[in-house]
Amino acid sequence: MSLHRKGRAALVLALVAVVAMAFRVSWNALRDIAGAVGADATAATLYPFVVDGLMALALVATLVLADDARRFALRVLGAYTIASLILNYVHGLVPELHGRTVDWSRLAEWDPANWALVLLATSLPVGSIYFGSDLVAKVLHHRPTPARELVDGQRADTSAPLPHTPLPDAVHEVPTASKPPVSALVNGRADAVQTPDPHTPHPVRTPDAESTDDALRQAQFEEAELERMRQDARRAYAESAQAGRPLSARALGEAFGMSESWGRKQILAVRDEEEQLRPRLRAVDTAAV
Structure with a gap:
C-alpha cells in the first residue's frame, strides 16, 4: 500500500472515530429528550438512531448523488443537523431531563416555545421515514454519468x-x-505504418511504448x-x-x-x-x- 493510500485510510478511520464519539455524546441528550416527550425506555434508546442515523444516511447520499438529488440530500442533512443541535441545546438548558425529574411535556417554560419543541421532537421520526425512503430510492435509481x-x-x-x-x-x-x-x-x-520490413530487424517494444x-x-x-x-x-x-x-x-x-x-x-x-x-x-x- 502506497503512502498516499495509507494517509487516506488513516483519515477515514479518524473520521469514523470522531463521528462515533460525537454520536455517543448526542445520543445521551436525544435519549433524554425522547423520554421527556413520552417515549418508553426502548423508544428513547432507539430515538438517537432515528435522528443522527438519518444524518449519516444523508451524508452518504451526498457522496453518491449529483445535481438536484445531491442538493436535496444536502438540505435533509442540514435540516436534521439543525434539529439535533436544537434538541442538544435544550438538553443543556434543562439538565433535569437526565434524571426525569421534570414534567414530561415541559421542555420550556414559555408555552409556545414548549409546543414548538415538542412538535419538533415528535415529528423527527416521521420525517426520517419519509426522507430516508426518498434518499434510498434516489440512490438506487442513480446512474453514474459515463462522460x-x-x-x-x-x-x-x-x-x-x-x-x-x-x-x-x-x-x-x-x-x-x-x-x-x-x-x-x-x-x-x-x-x-508498422508493417515490418523483411530486411530490417523487428524493433523491441518497451513497456512504456505499450502503455502509450x-x-x-x-x-x-x-x-x-x-x-x-x-x-x-x-x-x-x-x-x-x-x-x-x-x-x-x-x-x-x-x-x-x-x-x-x-x-x-x-x-x-x-x-x-x-x-x-x-x-x-x-x-x-x-x-x-
Missing part, C-alpha cells in the same frame, strides 16, 4: 486532440453518417462511444420533435446520463442540421429576364 471530466469540473463533450500523427485529410472529407469508427481508422493506420499505445486506443474508444451517444441523443430528439412532443434539454440530458447543457448542445446541433437542409428561396431579377 469524462475536465480539470475544471465541466463535462467534456469532445476529447482533447491526440498527440503524435494526425489522421489523414481524406478522413475528414467523409460525411459523419458514413465515417467509420475512429478506433478502426487508428488501428488501420497503425497497421499500415494502450492509452491511445482507450482514448479513441472513449471518443467513439461519446460520438455514438451524441448521435443517439440527436436521433431521439429528432424523433420526439416529429411526434409533436420534443424533449427538453434537461430531459434529453438525463435520458443519456448527461447534464442539461449537454442536452441543449445536441438540440442545437439537430436544429442546425435541419436549417442547412431547408431549401432557400432566391430573389429573381425580373429586369434581367
